[in-house]
Amino acid sequence: MTYTPASGRYETMKYNRTGRSGLKLPAISLGLWHNFGGNDRYENSRAMVRRAFDLGITHFDLANNYGPPPGSAEENFGRILKQDLAPYRDELILSTKAGYYMWPGPYGEWGSRKSVLSSLDQSLKRMGVDYVDIFYHHRPDPDTPLEETMSALDHAVRSGKALYVGLSNYSAEGTREASSILKQLGTPCLIHQPSYSMFNRWIEDGLQEVLDEEGIGSIVFSPLAGGMLSDRYLGGIPADSRAGGPSVFLNKEHITEARLAKIQELNELAQQRGQSLASMALAWTLRRGRVTSALIGASRVEQIEDNIRALDNLDFSEKELQVIDDIVARAE
Template sequence: MTYAPASGRYAGMRYNRTGRSGLKLPAVSLGLWHNFGGNDRLENGRAMVRRAFDLGITHFDLANNYGPPPGSAEENFGRILKQDLSAYRDELILSTKAGYYMWEGPYGEWGSRKQVLSSLDQSLKRMGVDYVDIFYHHRPDPDTPLEETMGALDHAVRSGKALYVGISNYSAEQAREASRILKRLGTPCLIHQPSYSMFNRWIEDGLQEVLVEEGIGSIVFSPLAGGLLSDRYLNGVPSDSRAGGPSVFLNQDQITESRLAQIRDLNGLAQERGQSLAGMALAWTLRGGRVTSALIGASRVSQIEDNVKALDNLDFSEAELAAIDRILARKD
């Protein structure tokens, strides 16, 4: 049966302007880091992408190395796009990245012009598209001049292969310099993608101020701390959870008794707000309007539906924020 998206898909989603640009992103975006690769069931990924679009999620975030195996998430998304969403391409924001290890030899990772632009060409081919809406440099390169890497991003836009560019995992100082180089080149930095959650607040130590000053938006990944900020760990570590087996997101060392006590207390506060813990954690990252979008991962459709419900209650009282801070400040 031919897919037809929900007619009211834009009514329930919030869209936030990205920095000083004209682009608006959904407050919740879908990341295809895991559960969309060649080792996963394509029909499950297809169902998640379609349901996300039905809920007003227009932004789908990828990278050259997403899978596993690397590259397979882009390939699978390309299949889904062709089969279900090609008629709606102009309603979608597609992003990809270059910078982490992708192929053998000296040009298979980091930030040289050769690596960045070759990677973009490969990503476009895998997805079967002529351009992406946002192209990121995925991580700072300690050895390549920043001018070279930013020049490659500028070239991606001028060649028509990307509409906007961004950076990910850059420190406050690195982000400021990257922004200034891109402004001189005439291709402003649209967005920064850092990690951020209640358990990982590093962007509050200067980066958010830089982004505001430079007019750059932000889309945060791991807002649920790899799943810790959900109901999965209220009673310890399930054997089928991320922390219960090998995972790039979590390991059992992160789940101490004091951390579990924090999770349970945060869950109690979420229940008082009429939210799930995951919903409150997402709402917390979006509080105050400083974050443009929260980037979620999912392994099933119901998780996407539950996460979008967070948008029903984004407001926090001063007492609630103070209570969260007290819980997070507790030590062993």
């Protein structure tokens, strides 16, 4: 059956201008880091992408190594695009990244011109597209001159293979330096993608100020702290959860009894606000308009539907913000 997106998909989504650019992004974007690779059920991945678009999510975030196996998330998204979304390509923002390990040998990671541009060509081929809307350098390279990496991003735009460029995981100082180089080249940095959540506030120690000064937008990943800021762990650690398994990003050591107590208290506040814990956590990242978009992950359609409800209540009283700060700051 031919897919027809919901006719009212733009009526309830909030769209924010990205820095000082002309591009607007949905306040909630969908990341394909997990659950969209070759080891996952394709029809479930397809259903999540379609439902996200029905809800006004126009931005789909990928990287060369997303899967697993690496590259398979881009391949699957390319299939979904061809089957369902190709007529709507001009309504979509597609992003990908280069920088983490992708293929053997000295050119399969980091930030050389060879690595960055080869990776982009591979990503375009896997997705079956002529260009991506945003192309990121995924992490700083301590050995390659920053000028070389930024000139590769500039070339990606000038060659028509990307419309905008961005940075991910760069420090405040590194972001300022990279932004300066990109401006000189004539391809300003559009956006930065850092981690950020109630439990992880490192961007408040300088990066947000740099982004404001440079006119760069931000899209934050892990706003739910690996799922901790959701109902997943309210009753403890399920055996089939990320923390209950072998994940290197979240394990039982991260979820102590003290952390669980904090999660439960935050959930009580969310209930008072008429939100799920996940919805409140997403709303918190967007609370003052300094974050352009919150990047969610999902393993089923219902999670996307719940996350979107964050937009129903983005306002926090000073008392609520203080309660959150007090809970999070408590020793563990």
